Amino acid sequence: MSARQPNRSDTGGWLIDRSRVEIFTFDGREIPFYPGDTVASALLAAGETLVGRSFKLHRPRGIFGLGAEEPNALLTLGAGATLTPNARATMIPAKPGMQVSSQNRWPSLKHDAFGLLDKVKAVLPAGFYYKTFMWPASRWMTYEKYIRRMAGLGPAPRARDTEQYARRNIHCDVLIAGGGPAGLAAAEAAAANGQSVILAHARPSFGGGVHSMPQGPHRRWFQDTLAGLEAMPNVRLMTSTTVAGYYEHELLTLSERVRDRDSAAGTAPTERFWEVRAGRVIIATGAIERPLLFANNDRPGVMLASAAQGYLWRFGVLAGQAPVLFGGDDSLYPLARALKDAGAIVRAVVDLRSDPGLVAAAYVADGGKVIAGAMVAKAHGAKQVSGAEVWRIDEGAPHVQETIPTDAILISGGFGPSLQLHAQSKGALEWDESLGAFVPGVPNGANCSIGGARGVFDLPAAIADGVAAGKAASLPERDQADRPTAPQPWELPNPTGGIRFVDLQNDVADKDIALAAREGWHSIEHVKRYTTLGMGTDQGKIAGPIGLALLAAATGKEVAKTGLTTFRPPATPVTFGAVAGGHLGEVGHAIRRSAADAWHESQNAVFIDAGLWRRPQYYPSNGATLGEAYRAEAAAVRAGLGLVDVSTLGKIDLAGPDAAELMDRLYCNTMGTLKVGRGRYGLMLREDGRVFDDGVVFRLAEDRFHLTCTTGGAGAVYQHIEHALQVLWPDLKAYATPVSEEWFAAAIAGPKARDYLAAIAPELDVSNEGLPMMRLAETMIAGVPARVMRMSYSGELSFEINVPADWGGHVWAHMISTGNSYGLTAYGTEAMGALRIEKGHVTHSEADGRTTPDDLGLGRMASRKKDAIGVRALDLPALQESGRKQLVGLVADDPAAAFPQGAQVTAEALGDQPRPSLGHVSSYAYSSELKRMVALALLKDGRALHGQTVHVVSLIMGVAAAAKVTDPVMIDPDGERLRG
Amino acid sequence: MMLIPCPHCGPRPETEFVYGGDANVKRPDPAAPDAEWTDYIYFRDNPKGAHRELWLHAAGCHSWLTVERDTVTHAIGSVSYTKDSGE
Numbered sequence A: 001m002s003a004r005q006p007n008r009s010d011t012g013g014w015l016i017d018r019s020r021v022e023i024f025t026f027d028g029r030e031i032p033f034y035p036g037d038t039v040a041s042a043l044l045a046a047g048e049t050l051v052g053r054s055f056k057l058h059r060p061r062g063i064f065g066l067g068a069e070e071p072n073a074l075l076t077l078g079a080g081a082t083l084t085p086n087a088r089a090t091m092i093p094a095k096p097g098m099q100v101s102s103q104n105r106w107p108s109l110k111h112d113a114f115g116l117l118d119k120v121k122a123v124l125p126a127g128f129y130y131k132t133f134m135w136p137a138s139r140w141m142t143y144e145k146y147i148r149r150m151a152g153l154g155p156a157p158r159a160r161d162t163e164q165y166a167r168r169n170i171h172c173d174v175l176i177a178g179g180g181p182a183g184l185a186a187a188e189a190a191a192a193n194g195q196s197v198i199l200a201h202a203r204p205s206f207g208g209g210v211h212s213m214p215q216g217p218h219r220r221w222f223q224d225t226l227a228g229l230e231a232m233p234n235v236r237l238m239t240s241t242t243v244a245g246y247y248e249h250e251l252l253t254l255s256e257r258v259r260d261r262d263s264a265a266g267t268a269p270t271e272r273f274w275e276v277r278a279g280r281v282i283i284a285t286g287a288i289e290r291p292l293l294f295a296n297n298d299r300p301g302v303m304l305a306s307a308a309q310g311y312l313w314r315f316g317v318l319a320g321q322a323p324v325l326f327g328g329d330d331s332l333y334p335l336a337r338a339l340k341d342a343g344a345i346v347r348a349v350v351d352l353r354s355d356p357g358l359v360a361a362a363y364v365a366d367g368g369k370v371i372a373g374a375m376v377a378k379a380h381g382a383k384q385v386s387g388a389e390v391w392r393i394d395e396g397a398p399h400v401q402e403t404i405p406t407d408a409i410l411i412s413g414g415f416g417p418s419l420q421l422h423a424q425s426k427g428a429l430e431w432d433e434s435l436g437a438f439v440p441g442v443p444n445g446a447n448c449s450i451g452g453a454r455g456v457f458d459l460p461a462a463i464a465d466g467v468a469a470g471k472a473a474s475l476p477e478r479d480q481a482d483r484p485t486a487p488q489p490w491e492l493p494n495p496t497g498g499i500r501f502v503d504l505q506n507d508v509a510d511k512d513i514a515l516a517a518r519e520g521w522h523s524i525e526h527v528k529r530y531t532t533l534g535m536g537t538d539q540g541k542i543a544g545p546i547g548l549a550l551l552a553a554a555t556g557k558e559v560a561k562t563g564l565t566t567f568r569p570p571a572t573p574v575t576f577g578a579v580a581g582g583h584l585g586e587v588g589h590a591i592r593r594s595a596a597d598a599w600h601e602s603q604n605a606v607f608i609d610a611g612l613w614r615r616p617q618y619y620p621s622n623g624a625t626l627g628e629a630y631r632a633e634a635a636a637v638r639a640g641l642g643l644v645d646v647s648t649l650g651k652i653d654l655a656g657p658d659a660a661e662l663m664d665r666l667y668c669n670t671m672g673t674l675k676v677g678r679g680r681y682g683l684m685l686r687e688d689g690r691v692f693d694d695g696v697v698f699r700l701a702e703d704r705f706h707l708t709c710t711t712g713g714a715g716a717v718y719q720h721i722e723h724a725l726q727v728l729w730p731d732l733k734a735y736a737t738p739v740s741e742e743w744f745a746a747a748i749a750g751p752k753a754r755d756y757l758a759a760i761a762p763e764l765d766v767s768n769e770g771l772p773m774m775r776l777a778e779t780m781i782a783g784v785p786a787r788v789m790r791m792s793y794s795g796e797l798s799f800e801i802n803v804p805a806d807w808g809g810h811v812w813a814h815m816i817s818t819g820n821s822y823g824l825t826a827y828g829t830e831a832m833g834a835l836r837i838e839k840g841h842v843t844h845s846e847a848d849g850r851t852t853p854d855d856l857g858l859g860r861m862a863s864r865k866k867d868a869i870g871v872r873a874l875d876l877p878a879l880q881e882s883g884r885k886q887l888v889g890l891v892a893d894d895p896a897a898a899f900p901q902g903a904q905v906t907a908e909a910l911g912d913q914p915r916p917s918l919g920h921v922s923s924y925a926y927s928s929e930l931k932r933m934v935a936l937a938l939l940k941d942g943r944a945l946h947g948q949t950v951h952v953v954s955l956i957m958g959v960a961a962a963a964k965v966t967d968p969v970m971i972d973p974d975g976e977r978l979r980g
Numbered sequence B: 001m002m003l004i005p006c007p008h009c010g011p012r013p014e015t016e017f018v019y020g021g022d023a024n025v026k027r028p029d030p031a032a033p034d035a036e037w038t039d040y041i042y043f044r045d046n047p048k049g050a051h052r053e054l055w056l057h058a059a060g061c062h063s064w065l066t067v068e069r070d071t072v073t074h075a076i077g078s079v080s081y082t083k084d085s086g087e
């Protein structure tokens, strides 16, 4: 014991190295610690009992637990780019030089301005946020700022995280969650059977409850067992590793905090995120002690008895100099003796049982003070417990016995299994009346719970559980010993009427739950959301069961029938960085590049994502801004010659004796009659009659077709074809092969396209007669075999050139270098979009999953002479009704008018009155031809509106523009230009 | 995450597959009445428990599979190539 560590005892300390004192800072103050301490044990040793302010009421709070269940001691680690908020002091190993700060206080922890809120708890009842801030809506903005300042935990880091994270995948025969006695025994037994074993333990060192006990034979067993496991090649021992999630078929996620364990880790990541596929899972995550309800049970100095026991034996730290112990079972007495031996003055044991039995009698015989049939009804003191007000509850009406001066009230409401992983795996839960707790029932999947995690708290019995589970044998019968029963935590009276907290982290009191029940919330899931019970970062590990029992009492139901809230991963918080691993920034997802990508990049093209592809949106060399560039590029196509990379379009090769039959069933229009070497535009429908995808199809041979589809639809179209072949018509003999990546594709378009093609493909007859519309020819371009397809998306004379992808860069470069004398201009997707909008060609903006062929003006394409996917649905009454939205063109009246993004279309200009929407703009662009904005729109009965004036409006953008409704084909309606 | 035993590729994680819905529905004859087609297009059973479903092994062999799956426990029963179901 020293002046700087007033609560450090010479007793205990299994996990610390007393040979060396290190220092970290807490709110700028130096805190001495021994290697092996957690931040919490060091703070307790230093007498720092006040560590935070509560979330809603800003009440002073101290360290309450020992492990992941800790609701109060949430601290901020570090600053700047490495800042981590809401770190559990109980789980963070103390490190030299570490910078630790308290949270949720302003201006300081001891003098918190919002602490006044506590005085007005009456205005912050359950459902406070819902009720108070819902009206009037216009005030929400005002309230929000205030709420965010008031109700926050730690600050979010503002700088980009500079830590390194990693992800790993691994398989094993047996995954064991929890390296306490039961888990260790299980690992040893499983490994001895030759199974590959992963043993994951949340703490930096194995042992669990073994370290919360005095010297004894179990320590030797622990050391021998661990040494044996370390020597086995089929065992992977993982410390500082939390099993956070349990998903279907034994997939588990683990968070390994590498830096917590190895301070000088060199190039190792801060944290590793593991996905483990296990043959079977053994859950040995122990049990959690429950608190007891009494007035001011949240004061610093109130602590779980098992936590106090842990602090003593693990770290040699006293939870208080003069504690009062309060609970209802025999475990209090050995703890009282141990604390006394370690130098504390144990003021009294307050035992809920009126006849506590032999263990208590022996304690009294040795000079200890026991108040039986009594409870601590209220804690005195504000920033630190100063007294325990004890009431007798065993005879007649509750009455005051005495107020005992004390600095710590150590409470035990019995233990409940830690159910997180069992419940996540969707295992059943059973209510155990003798424990007063839910225990794991029938598991779902290959797992079992052992030791404390199934309600077996006795050390030899827990080890026996582990041995049986490791061997995959059935577990021993659980011991149901008769004990003098005490009232359950939720059955205690509240004679002083003070505030009793159920959920310390979220400031939920028992009366909040009662209020929620009175207001009609009877489902625990609703009460959780209404009161915020169990919604904190501790996931209600402590609060959940008691809140549930209180709700059951308030609604007159059995606890077993009320059920628990759904357990969702992660069981304890996992940092976003660990989940993302290395998948950040540019390597966050794969990028597909066309064969000409290097050239696009050399031109400083601005890229846009199209599926996984990146495509040039525009080339800044054609204009400084997006708007300038695409207008110039589109104008160049209409006036002369443009070149665009269309490699990203989906391409599928369909071959086989039944290929033609399959084509007729896949497309709503007729395909089987197509002649070899010719092409046709086709529409695929979904079975519900909506347009699914479109593209040009060429027949390469009697039994072979080349399909093109949209860039974004390529994957889905291939799946759709396989569905037709394997599910709908497995008797059809045909094969589909995706060949998108096999081909590099570029389109040349513009009045000079034919002259230019003649120059680069000298062997080809490029005349109207030699290569008519929708014909395919094979030739050589730049020394490479090429397919040339005469087709047009832009509305100009146009050819699409396909060459094997490996030659794409070469051919593109050849085309660029030979195009100079033709004024060849490379253009991007934005100009391509403007050109197709002018021509009324649809994309997925128009074929948006709601439109039929007729809606898009393509109704006549759907042939009724054959069975094709989606055609039958077109005759269903709902698709025949009037009032459907139909595709139209819109041309702005005013050349200076802008069309806004996401615009609606109304019949009349907006005034003070809201106007009904006729429909919406699906695509818009500036028409270099018409010198004004044009758009495609889907308007109710739109084809009947041709020639009328409508208004393109966006309330969000504050823009409205008058426009004429036209046919979707806004330029060259007769297709003169296609002939060239 | 489920592990689906593909008859061609072996047990593979669910993320390699695309869900294809109820395997019990049968595409009606084009001449069937509107009601039958409406039923086929829009209505699906949503059983709690045993179910037969279509899954496409999209990131694998590209087989459409008929998978017996329990929608409560996610236990997987038989898995077969849909094209071989031959009814």
Ligand SMILES: [Zn+2]
Pocket: B006, B007, B008, B009, B010, B057, B060, B061, B062, B063
């Ligand atoms: Zn497969």
